[in-house]
Amino acid sequence: MEQSSVWIKTRRQEQTESAAAAATTIATMSRSRITTYATATQGLNSIWSQLYAFVVVVVVALSLLLNCQVCQGAGRAPPEPYYGRYIGQFTNFAHGIKGSIYAVDESTLFVKSFAYDGTGPDAFFWVGKTARPSPEGYIIPYPEEYTGSDPPVLQAHNNTDIILRLPMGKRIKDIRWLSVWCRRFTVDFGEVFIPPGLDVPKPRVLPEFRRLAHGLRSSNISVLDAKTFYIPNLHYDGAGPDAYFWVGNGSEPNIMGIKVPNEVGSLDPLRGYQGEDIEIQLPGSLTVYDIDWLAVWCVEYRHNFGHVFIPKDLDVPPALGQTKITTTTTPRPVYSNCREILPNKLQVKWELQGEYVQIELFGRISEDQYMAFGLSGANGRPQMAQSDVVVAFYDSNARVFRAEDYFISDLSQCDGQRGVCPDERLGARNNVVVVSGDRKGGVTSIRYKRLLQTNEAIYDMPIPIDREVSIIAAVGPLNARKEANAHSHTASDHNPDDIRINFSKRNDHSCKNSLYDIKDESGPKPWPTLKIKGEQRFRASIGATGGKRGYTAITGIPSWGIAWYINDLLIPEITVERGLTYEFIIEGGNDPAQPARYHPFYITDSPEGGLGQKTGLEARKQKAYAGVEYDEDGNAIPTGVGRYCEWEHRTVDRSAEFDNFEQFKSTLVFKCEDGEPGYMNWTVPMDAPDTLYYQCFTHNNLGWRINVVDAGASTASTTLQLERNQLFFYMMLTVFSLVVTRSRLTNCLLA
Structure with missing residues (x-):
């Protein structure tokens, strides 16, 4: 990434260099003119020489000023450090008030290097719209978050940087001054006045993501400040193997x-999104003034899934940490407590929050499993019976994360009265609130809150905070009702030893490794390989790869999120006969300007494909058997093109949930763009090798194997199998006849 960052030349640098170059050029021209003028006018009055020099200086100054204005109009970044629109300095009347005030946005002020001795008995930041500071104003609470009903009195500060948010929906245009004001004695310790008509920086609304691949779309994106993007209603199927939010310079993402x-501040490949509102921030010192676009980009396959351009006339608030919005995906808190209850399977993190305890469970579980954590049924030992636990899991039917309050009276299936039962089935309440959930890398994490003391006397135990308490934890299967299935536990799926936790304790952190770092040796079970024999007409379109169960498991090669579907099957093995002619209906895209939707179909001896990416010796290593023509210069030209059709995810990639392709296919929807399909006829050469591949001309690894057999061989095997079946049938019929005949003969003899 450090190498990549070298290539991003900021607009600020370009414009500074442009201004410097312009100034140098003008100054050089001016000196030349002065020299020429001096030579040509020797003997003239020196007053005229001085006057001319003065005019030249004025011209240079005006030119530089004009150049700066042009740069600013073209999107030149404000000078650094940038704190917003400058308002003025505090005027000090008492208690050493100092500080520079800036308008950050419509409702936020920034005080740079604020000083106050803290000895005023009832002092606050105070704003109003009277002619001068007066009792007819109101408090700006600082700090913004406080306990109790009244804002705290202003404490001493020495060169402190302070962010002030106007309360009650007020905006800077609604006030005329900011003061440090003592309410008790109605005294103004220091003041600054807001210039009338002050033009404050504002967030900028951009278009939505351009929709190019993998179902990427959003509502209008906003630049909230110089480092922060707000992306509402984000959709992305998560099938790209190496996709990230990506920024840079140039006319297109690259x-x-x-x-x-x-x-959440992670640089892991992007997961799937289903209409979520998220906020992302540019890394390091990078700002929106330094970039031309924001994209979702696949690094491994160098593909743009969609992007939005950044305009050059931005005037957005500075990034001072003032931007706080509520999104459907909130950042994960940093916990000081963590215990690994089940080795390599289950970790629990917790934090006391007033009358609540917030708990986050991390489990290496599948989507048909739960993880449970709570108070043991007997203090001093791990006991399931009579325990009070929370069962957390991902509901794959409703596509939501759940955490439910359970009471375990017996180790049996819940019958509505006894057993492993949710409190709600027992007529009580679910006193657990889900905060968030996530599932990636084989790890399910669910964060929830529970009151320390509920008013459920029978089914909920109080969580003590003055001592340790024995806990119980387990992982296990869900039943058809999406409830914890009663089952016999082993030492690896529940804690066999007594584990005690003091929930009020801090820095109880014994987790040595993250569950995300544990390699899943088993992995999902691959789907059976699909095969097509005896067909002479094929329809080739694009579709989802099926994750680790599909393309990757079948071919042993990582996919980039899409693959060929032949006759609506994911990369089936095709069997063809030498000398026969086959027809291909092609729907892989025909617009080279949209590379993510341009996949010319061709047949080759290369298991990788991507002939259009190859040059020189690399291109000559593979032979194209169909779908490619060559011009007079020997350049390969794809011919297997047609409208774009794709089997798309309805929501996100759910391939890990299903044991076969047909089940997975039910989660897809087939969509075609306007236009006509392409057609290709291919007569299999008599000297064709036994193995060929159908591939994409412009990208690697989208297709799979073609088995080439001699004429009649593909039907011969079928005929031979039929003959074997018939022979077996006749043999069984003969045996049956002999048994019946013997039975009748025996009956006759006995008679």
Whole structure:
């Protein structure tokens, strides 16, 4: 990434260099003119020489001023450091008030290097709209978050940087001054006045993501400040193997970009999104003034899934940490407590929050499993019976994360009265609130809150905070009702030893490794390989790869999120006969300007494909058997093109949930763009090798194997199998006849 960042030349640098070059050019021209003028006018009055020099200086100054204005109009970044629109300095009347005030946005002020001795008995930041500071004003609470009903009195500060948010929906245009004001004695310790008509920086609304691949779309994106993007209603199927938020310079997204952390600050490949509102921030010192676009980009396959351009006339608030919005995906808190209850399977993190305890469970579980954590049924030992636990899981039917309050009276299936039962089935309440959930890398994490003391006397135990308490934890299967299934536990799926936790304790952190770092040796079970024999007409379109169960498991090669579907099957093995002619109906795209939707179909001896990417010796290593023509210069030209059709995810990639392709296919929807399909006829050469591949001309690894057999061989095997079946049938019929005949003969003899 450090190498990539070198390639991003900021607009600020370009414009500064442009201004400097212009100034140098003008100054050089001016000196030349002065020299020429001096030579040509020797003997003239020196007053005229001085006057001319003065005019030249004025011209240079005006030119530089004009150039700066042009740069600013073209999107030149404000000078650094940038704190917003400058308002003025505090005027001090008492208690050493100092500080520079800036308008950050419509409702936020920034006080740079604020000083106050803290000895005023009832002093606050105070704003109003009277002619001068007066009792007819109101408090700006600082700090913004406080306990109790009244804002705290202003404390001493020495060169402190302070962010002030106007309360009650007020905006800077609604006030005329800011004061440090003592309410008790109605005294103004220091003041600054807001210039009338002050033009404050504002967030900028951009268009939505351009929709190019993998179902990427959003509502209008906003630049909230110089480092923060707000992306509402984000949709992305999550099937790209190496996709990231990506920023850079140039007329289109390209490989010379920089990764942007996702909404939780991670640089992991992007997961799927289903209409979520998220906020992302540019890394390091990078700002929106330094970039031309924001994209979702696949690094491994160098593909743009969609992007939005950044305008050059931005005037957005500075990034001072003032931007706080509520999104559907909130950042994960940093916990000081963590215990690994089940080795390599279950970790629990917790934090006391007033009358609540917030708990986050991390489990290496599948989507048909739960993880449970709570208070043991007997203090001093792990006991399931009579325990009070929370069962957390991902509901794959409703596509939501759940955490439910359970009371375990017996180790049996819940019958509505006894057993492993949700409190709600027992007529009580679910006193657990889900905060968030996530599932990635084989790890399910669910964060929830529970009151320390509920008013459920029978089914809920109080969580003590003055001592340790024995806990119980387990993982296990869900039943058809999406409830914890009663089952016999082993030592690996529940804690066999007594584990005690003091929930009020801090820095109880014994987790040595993250569950995300544990390699899943088993992995999902691959789907059976699909095959097509005896067909002479094939329809080739694009579709989802099926994750680790589909393309990757079948071919042993990582996919980039899409693959060929032949006759609506994911990369089936095709069997063809030498000498026969086959027809292909092609729907892989015909617009080279949209590379993510342009996949010319061709047949080759290369298991990788991508002939259009190859040059020189690399291109000559593979032979094209159909779908490619060559011009007079020997350049390969794809001919297997047609309208674009794709089997798309209805929501996100759910391939890990299903044991076969047909089940997975039910989660897809088939969509075609306007236009006509392409057609290709291919007569299999008599000297064709036994193995060929159908591939994409412009990208690697989208197709799979073609088995080439001699004429009649593909039907011969079928005929031979039929003959074997018939022979077996006749043999069984003969045996049956002999048994019946013997039975009749025996009956006759006995008679």
